[in-house]
Structures are given as structure tokens and as C-alpha cells.
Amino acid sequence: QVQLVESGGGLVQAGGSLRLSCAASGRTFLSYTMGWFRQAPGKEREFVAAIVWSALTSRYADSVKGRFTISRDNAKNTLYLQMNSLKPEDTAVYYCAADKVFSSVLSGSCDYWGQGTQVTVSS
Numbered sequence: 001q002v003q004l005v006e007s008g009g010g011l012v013q014a015g016g017s018l019r020l021s022c023a024a025s026g027r028t029f030l031s032y033t034m035g036w037f038r039q040a041p042g043k044e045r046e047f048v049a050a051i052v053w054s055a056l057t058s059r060y061a062d063s064v065k066g067r068f069t070i071s072r073d074n075a076k077n078t079l080y081l082q083m084n085s086l087k088p089e090d091t092a093v094y095y096c097a098a099d100k101v102f103s104s105v106l107s108g109s110c111d112y113w114g115q116g117t118q119v120t121v122s123s
Contacts, residue, residue: 009117022079022096029077035105038092
């Protein structure tokens with residue numbers, strides 16, 4: 001069982017930055033590929049970024065490439081999402097998720113999900 005708790009969301013002006021964190025419980029954090037997803041009002045949840053346990057492989061949605069960076073600290077059981085050059089269209093609830101299968105994270109079919117943190121980017 002893995003419990004995920006996101007933090008770091010808030011209100012920021014366009015062009016600004018935020019760093020989201022996702023604290024994972026349990027001793028098996030190393031076993032999981034981790035991902036970030038987001039859901040804007042009236043839209044479906046979409047993939048943002050993913051990172052494997054070793055942090056040697058990561059993937060990003062085209063919409064965030066070059067602006068967002070996913071990272072993880074396995075010693076702290078924590079996942080991060082550094083978001084720079086934020087745009088109003090980045091406004092959404094951001095969720096972290098975990099699964100042992102990389103392809104499952106990319107497709108959004110994850111075993112564990114956090115409760116989400118709101119990010120609002122004003123123009």
C-alpha cells in the first residue's frame with residue numbers, strides 16, 4: 001500500500017514558478033515509477049510527466065517540455081515537479097501517482113493516486 005500526499009500548489013502569475021511535492025508513505029517507494037497528472041475544470045485528466053525509480057528515465061507531455069522538470073528523492077520518499085514559465089493554461093488540479101509499470105504511468109492507469117493540489121496561474 002502506498003499513500004501519496006501532494007503539496008506546493010497555489011496562485012501564481014503567468015511566467016512565475018512553483019514546485020510541487022508528493023510525499024509517499026511506505027518502504028517501497030523505490031519500487032515505483034512515479035508520475036504527475038493534471039485535470040483542468042471541464043477537461044479530462046492528462047499526463048504531465050513520469051520518472052522511473054532510478055530517475056534515469058523521464059517523460060514529459062509536449063505541452064510542458066522545457067518548462068517543467070520531474071525529479072525524485074528516494075531517500076526522502078518524495079517526488080517533485082518544478083514548474084517554470086507557467087501559463088494560464090497550466091491551471092489545474094495536479095495529482096501524483098504511482099505504479100510499478102512505467103507504461104501504466106504513461107497511460108494513467110496507476111495503482112495509487114494522491115488527493116491533488118490546486119495550481120492557478122493568473123494572466
